[in-house]
Amino acid sequence: MASITGSVEIRVRRPRRAVIVGVLLVAWVAVWFVLRGIDTLTLGGQDTTRLHRWLTEEADSFGRGNAFLDAIRIAVDQLVVLLQAAIAQPSYGRPVPVIGWLGVVAVSAYLAWAFGNWKVALLAAAGLTFVGLQGLWQESMDTLALTIAAVLLALLVGIPLGIWAGLNDRIFKVATLVLDLMQTLPTFVYLAPLTLFFAIGPAAATIATLIYAAPPVVRLTAHAIRSVPQESVEAARSLGSTRGQTLLKVLLPMSRSTVVVGINQTIMAALSMVTVAALIDAPGLGQTVLKALQTLDVGVAFNAGLAIVVLAIVLDRVTTAAGDRPWRTASLRRKVLLGVGGAGVLVAVWFSRTYVWAAEFPTDLNIGSRIAILATDVTTWVQDVFGGFTYGVRDAATLGVLNPLESLLTESPWWLVVVVIVALAALLGGWRGALPAAVCLGLLVGTGVWHDAMVTLASTLLATVVVVAVGIVLGVWTGRNHRADSWLRPVLDAGQTMPPFVYLVPFLALFGTSRFTAIAAAVVFAVPVTTKIVADGIRAVPVATVEAANSVGSSSWQVISKVQLPVARRAITLAVNQGLIYVLSMVVVGGLVGAGALGYDVAAGFAQSELYGKGLAAGLAIVLLGVMLDRITQAAARRTRKFKGTVRGDNLW
């Protein structure tokens, strides 16, 4: 069916670019062989540059006692304290929170039912009871209070921003840049300054969570608004709708499901910050994880991590159900039921305020310690059985791929690397790729941590390739197969919200302290988000299109490769972008297990005051790497889109 011009284009244009890229790479290796070791800009672990020392000094002169910041701090503090008083901490002169566990379970189930359906109501009740049985009720409620506060604030700011960015191209560009910064700048970099601005307490922890968690909802809201077909908007306009009406009646309703994906992602991101926020005394499950980690107690850490996962799954399913529920006015029957249910909830709340058994979760039914012992046993077994094998995998991957790539990047003179990367960017993405690459690389040299940045770049590239490959395969599978989706979802949610700190200990046992360990942890963390976005994109492919392809006798493989993937290209680009950013957001965690380089610099800057400036510079270097890779991939995607567009058209018609 393909027209002649289409296939000619494929044969002529693709190889030419590939050949140039190949020649470039071969030339790079050849020059590297000659010039290796000069101008590598290496900097020792405790060494700093003038910029770093200047940043260290400047960090102290940041203002304090600013009335505006104080107002924010007090408002956020009050919000968190209010939520904690309601469900977590003894309050108002009573030895228990305002609402005891029974009340919380009843209220959650009722809300889940009212806004979602009875299935998620059952799930909410079961999930909350489960964390209670784990012996972690109070910690979970502290975490929940902080998460609700952060997510509420994130939505309050993020959804309007997302709508704005969806409607306005210029805002979209600025927002993308800022969001990249917020998501890739390691939390460790701003954790300590935040405590200076907002004091040690719930406010600083909430705001740290907010900074990390708000981007997904902004991004996906903007993405959703921009993905509404132009025809729908024009149809509304031609019927005489005002801009406001178009927004409310067309754009928002049509983007609802994607916005809900954004809200989900924000909740997940907020929960994944629980452990990091605990470093500045955020109350809750993160504390339990960190305490357990001090003594390498995998079991207890896993138990607490599991509670985080359960909370995440409950929140995710309830919001999804709420998003899927068609908007309609309630029937009389439903109103009556809602009323009866509400009365029941009030009774439960009354019980939970009156009787101790309903206020404090009974401790005699504790399954937490059994889960902890089981987790420890399983970990030990896995370590004993797979220990040798995993070391082999690590050495093969490190020697075969990672070390050569890293040598090429770190031992080449810096100017050579700059020239090669800019040339590659220009080949793949034109000036849109080359210009940002040149700017980012220039700034990267300026940060003074060039060598470490190249080490991190090598690991990041490898991790991202794996993440994207796995993410697309899983995403296509779950996007096409509903049952696979419902099985895989909890696993993906667990991968995304289980604090990496929990699986670091077993990973360390399996792979030792190495860069490979860091890559493995990053893959576990980044695959879920990639998979989910790809699956969402595959599902959004119009059924009619797929059926048209099926009806002309296409095989599954043809449907996937010729129809679903090309149509879902936007989503895939977003998935690659998010996969990359999630990998980069794990760089610091990687630094904690032997990846060294930028991750270690950031962690050390957080821990030693004289290295603060270097840590900040390393954090900025991570951001620069992120922005650079993102711009190159976006520009490359833009090119192939134009190119593929003609091919797809030719094939279908």
Add this chain to the structure above:
Amino acid sequence: MVTNKLRSAGVLTALALALTACGGAKVGDAEPSAGASAGKDCGTVNLAVSPWVGYEANAAVVAYVATKDLGCKVVKKNLKEEIAWQGFSTGEVDVNLENWGHEDLKKKYITDQKVAVEAGVTGNKGVIGWYLPPWLAAAQPELLDWKNLNKSASLFKTSESGGKGQLLDGDPSFVTNDEALVKNLKLDYKVVYAGSETALIQAFRDAEKNKKPVIGYFYEPQWFFNELKLVKVALPPYTAGCDAAPAKVACDYPAYDLDKIVSKKFADSGSPAYELVKKFQWTNDDQNLVAKYIAEDKLTPDAAAEKWVKDNQAKVDAWLGK
């Protein structure tokens, strides 16, 4: 269908509630809060707790005694060291119970900003250095002298060390001179940053269990020594001033006298808790014991403190000036 299910579920729940509700203690019936003399003259003590078990042992015992004997309200704040120091200036931290050197921070907060003061040593001796797992120290005792490290550099080679021996460095919280040491002692080793205490402990644990060679940066007092007696490698001995120029260091780390820091405000408040903090002193063995209760016997910090205090009432009495 759905509503039916829901209704029956609701009825069942209501029934269950009604049945169980008849019995059970009411909220507020419980005993009045312990320590009737709660904090009239002592008030609230904001105690920073740094993220290692040894510190937690100090904090547990001091908090226990302050609450039990002085009727203070102790608020523990889990903070990294740097942030705990910042807390002195923002007024949110009163006491730091185990400070490892940190001359730069002392200068900043004690000398320059005058928001904190020293409150004496804890009696614990901090040691930093290079350690071997016990099996290796027993099998090849010559490795305990740095001069013999080069001969066996290939023994310590890993996927990360680029053909040289691997010296595993650790927790970013501690100052390390290891890169300079390796260079100045002309050792054929590469410093690989494990990046966390967790990673270091795991590496030593794995090395001992599977009889793998490993050499790395570590420190005492540390609860891990209860599990594994790591053996320290002798570096050229420390002499005063030999570490003055970081790039030229070619000697061992100095021994640290761990000390206590309190906020100026707290020191001037006349709280009896300040006297307690000032007089608090114990040995490495004491700390290791309480750390063991917490880390290995899985006691809560409070229970661990109670157990130790019962067995060491004389020491506690001395802190209280009895």
